[in-house]
Amino acid sequence: xxxxxxxxxxxxxxxxxxxxxxxxxxxxxxxxxxxxxxxxxxxxxxxxxxxxxxxxxxxxxxxxxxxxxxxxxxxxxxxxxxxxxxxxxxxxxxxxxxxxxxxxxxxxxxxxxxxxxxxxxxxxxxxxxxxxxxxxxxxxxxxxxxxxxxxxxxxxxxxxxxxxxxxxxxxxxxxxxxxxxxxxxxxxxxxxxxxxxxxxxxxxxxxxxxxxxxxxxxxxxxxxxxxxxxxxxxxxxxxxxxxxxxxxxxxxxxxxxxxxxxxxxxxxxxxxxxxxxxxxxxxxxxxxxxxxxxxxxxxxxxxxxxxxxxxxxxxxxxxxxxxxxxxxxxxxxxxxxxxxxxxxxxxxxxxxxxxxxxxxxxxxxxxxxxxxxxxxxxxxxxxxxxxxxxxxxxxxxxxxxxxxxxxxxxxxxxxxxxx
Numbered sequence: 001x002x003x004x005x006x007x008x009x010x011x012x013x014x015x016x017x018x019x020x021x022x023x024x025x026x027x028x029x030x031x032x033x034x035x036x037x038x039x040x041x042x043x044x045x046x047x048x049x050x051x052x053x054x055x056x057x058x059x060x061x062x063x064x065x066x067x068x069x070x071x072x073x074x075x076x077x078x079x080x081x082x083x084x085x086x087x088x089x090x091x092x093x094x095x096x097x098x099x100x101x102x103x104x105x106x107x108x109x110x111x112x113x114x115x116x117x118x119x120x121x122x123x124x125x126x127x128x129x130x131x132x133x134x135x136x137x138x139x140x141x142x143x144x145x146x147x148x149x150x151x152x153x154x155x156x157x158x159x160x161x162x163x164x165x166x167x168x169x170x171x172x173x174x175x176x177x178x179x180x181x182x183x184x185x186x187x188x189x190x191x192x193x194x195x196x197x198x199x200x201x202x203x204x205x206x207x208x209x210x211x212x213x214x215x216x217x218x219x220x221x222x223x224x225x226x227x228x229x230x231x232x233x234x235x236x237x238x239x240x241x242x243x244x245x246x247x248x249x250x251x252x253x254x255x256x257x258x259x260x261x262x263x264x265x266x267x268x269x270x271x272x273x274x275x276x277x278x279x280x281x282x283x284x285x286x287x288x289x290x291x292x293x294x295x296x297x298x299x300x301x302x303x304x305x306x307x308x309x310x311x312x313x314x315x316x317x318x319x320x321x322x323x324x325x326x327x328x329x330x331x332x333x334x335x336x337x338x339x340x341x342x343x344x345x346x347x348x349x350x351x352x353x354x355x356x357x358x359x360x361x362x363x364x365x366x367x368x369x370x371x372x373x374x375x376x377x378x379x380x381x382x383x384x385x386x387x388x389x390x391x392x393x394x395x396x397x398x399x400x401x402x403x404x405x406x407x408x409x410x411x412x413x414x415x416x417x418x419x
Contacts, residue, residue, distance in 0.1 A: 283357065
């Protein structure tokens with residue numbers, strides 16, 4: 001039986017970053033930039049005004065003050081997005097809006113509030129001139145061309161994970177698409193005669209299929225594309241047929257069928273249609289876990305992760321193994337979940353020498369992190385996972401972590417009211 005780190009190391013050897021595609025900007029959120037982004041233009045493209053005000057020559061304002069304003073002739077108006085064909089000469093000014101290109105001859109912009117424009121409007125005064133009430137310096141309130149980005153410069157490096165701000169930068173350069181490592185397609189398949197689909201009438205002895213939904217949602221949450229195959233029944237033919245329909249994916253995840261029961265056929269099909277790299281990991285929940293590769297008709301080896309059937313076990317194993325694999329296919333750093341050191345409110349027992357991942361709620365009290373278990377820790381109690389924001393880890397060489405001891409907690413969420 002492998003420990004978690006050994007199992008993960010073996011699993012990750014089967015994965016590499018996927019090919020590059022050109023993705024529309026909004027579709028690229030969370031993907032990895034595949035090549036450097038080189039600026040085709042300056043940003044801003046021209047010197048422009050940082051405020052609503054007047055474009056003028058700073059030399060005209062020598063000695064200007066609130067008590068002794070300098071009057072300038074207003075020769076026109078420049079809205080944003082318009083390049084003026086007028087030239088500012090000594091004794092003149094152009095009214096200018098924020099973002100509008102600075103006209104020829106002007107070297108300064110003075111904000112409206114530093115002029116007597118409002119007073120003139122309120123008293124019905126002439127708007128053909130304006131009184132400037134301060135002695136402004138050359139370049140004031142002007143954003144120079146290329147201040148943000150210089151044409152030909154590398155704006156974003158290859159390997160950058162594209163967030164909202166990076167996509168905004170790409171849009172500001174006029175780009176419709178960006179080169180990214182494509183999202184993995186992950187086939188998701190549940191197995192078991194006992195499974196009903198949500199919406200079907202309940203029958204005695206049956207349970208509703210939750211695993212396809214929680215696993216597919218996890219796939220999507222980490223940036224991949226889930227392909228839900230459905231449910232394979234407890235026969236080798238059904239499992240083989242379902243897996244055959246999944247082989248166009250980049251990875252196949254199944255739930256159940258990897259233990260030692262009479263109807264656990266997934267590992268048998270995996271052994272016959274590919275190879276098994278590992279089976280069984282020293283952890284709780286999620287001890288029964290199969291991993292290997294399936295032989296696709298086109299000659300590819302499609303990685304296959306067989307998760308346990310118990311819903312909590314499936315999600316805990318997904319966190320430890322599927323999440324890193326998806327990140328590697330997307331070209332991302334493996335970036336383990338962040339951890340905190342939290343004082344336990346409740347004990348965590350380890351009765352069989354496996355690493356325990358206990359479902360807990362982490363909260364903050366008196367400047368310290370604390371963690372309380374979410375109730376029944378059975379691997380079939382999915383609501384205990386729904387209540388948790390972290391997994392408290394009891395090492396495999398500890399029989400028990402007592403209440404009051406500090407535990408390492410792998411965080412699943414970072415609630416704003418806690419951090």
